[in-house]
Amino acid sequence: MILEVNDIEKSFGGIKALDGVSVSIENNTISGLIGPNGSGKTTLLNTVSGFLAPDKGTVYFGGKDITSLPPFQVSRLGMTRTFQITRLFRGMTVLESMLLASKTQDDGLFPVFFNRKKLMETERRDVQKAVEILDFLEIEHMKHEYAVALSGGQQKLLSLGMALMADPRMVLLDEPVAGVNPTLANKIFEKVMLEKEKRTFLVVEHNIDILMNFCDIIYVMNKGRIVASGTPDEVQRNETVIDVYLGG
Numbered sequence: 134m135i136l137e138v139n140d141i142e143k144s145f146g147g148i149k150a151l152d153g154v155s156v157s158i159e160n161n162t163i164s165g166l167i168g169p170n171g172s173g174k175t176t177l178l179n180t181v182s183g184f185l186a187p188d189k190g191t192v193y194f195g196g197k198d199i200t201s202l203p204p205f206q207v208s209r210l211g212m213t214r215t216f217q218i219t220r221l222f223r224g225m226t227v228l229e230s231m232l233l234a235s236k237t238q239d240d241g242l243f244p245v246f247f248n249r250k251k252l253m254e255t256e257r258r259d260v261q262k263a264v265e266i267l268d269f270l271e272i273e274h275m276k277h278e279y280a281v282a283l284s285g286g287q288q289k290l291l292s293l294g295m296a297l298m299a300d301p302r303m304v305l306l307d308e309p310v311a312g313v314n315p316t317l318a319n320k321i322f323e324k325v326m327l328e329k330e331k332r333t334f335l336v337v338e339h340n341i342d343i344l345m346n347f348c349d350i351i352y353v354m355n356k357g358r359i360v361a362s363g364t365p366d367e368v369q370r371n372e373t374v375i376d377v378y379l380g381g
């Protein structure tokens with residue numbers, strides 16, 4: 134197991150956003166997380182990636198206890214995430230955004246500022262890597278455009294690309310295809326599928342059909358709890374899921 138979440142709880146005032154959530158994820162798989170609005174999906178990603186500390190429970194990543202570690206330490210251990218609302222910087226090109234993503238995820242870079250030659254070498258490698266990823270995502274031709282000028286779907290691809298810059302072992306994706314047309318949405322999931330050899334994915338998504346096509350395991354949340362999990366086939370036949378999520 135690359136990720137083990139054990140009995141996590143998280144409350145906001147009186148709202149129990151996570152009420153005893155446990156999840157075990159195997160290496161080189163794609164896991165889907167579905168559930169109605171407000172069921173706790175984003176809160177789960179936030180507690181796993183260090184953006185929120187859980188009130189109770191533990192998170193193990195690659196066998197290491199990462200409960201309550203800050204995001205930069207979690208990302209240094211090889212886990213990156215994307216956000217439900219794509220955050221791109223104004224005035225920055227696609228390529229610059231990719232380069233920034235690699236820098237912010239690698240604070241070990243600081244010492245190279247004292248060594249110009251090494252810095253230039255690092256930059257050259259980062260640019261090459263960024264271009265390769267953009268090419269893989271089929272937005273390489275947009276590399277000198279402003280990031281905010283991309284279409285919604287292309288912005289989603291860019292945020293996936295930014296997440297890949299650190300070469301993470303695990304990627305958490307929060308609604309990577311929300312608002313994207315079905316053709317591009319499928320393409321984004323096909324890209325994720327191609328990366329499965331190298332990494333593990335946990336994907337929050339409302340579109341159950343797309344999860345059924347691409348996930349190995351699906352977790353279903355409702356009111357802060359996992360109410361069902363299993364293969365797409367198992368989940369599709371689960372009575373609780375049909376009642377709670379598929380609307381009877």
Ligand SMILES: Nc1ncnc2c1ncn2[C@@H]1O[C@H](COP(=O)(O)OP(=O)(O)OP(=O)(O)O)[C@@H](O)[C@H]1O
Nearest residue numbers: 145148150168169170171172173174175176177217
């Ligand atoms: N920072 C916060 N402060 C207060 N309440 C919060 C906070 N974050 C989430 N909540 C509450 O926790 C519950 C779970 O929210 P969360 O964002 O995790 O749901 P979600 O499953 O991601 O929903 P959606 O599908 O709409 O994105 C909701 O009731 C929400 O209002």
Ligand SMILES: [Mg+2]
Nearest residue numbers: 174175176217
């Ligand atoms: Mg959410």
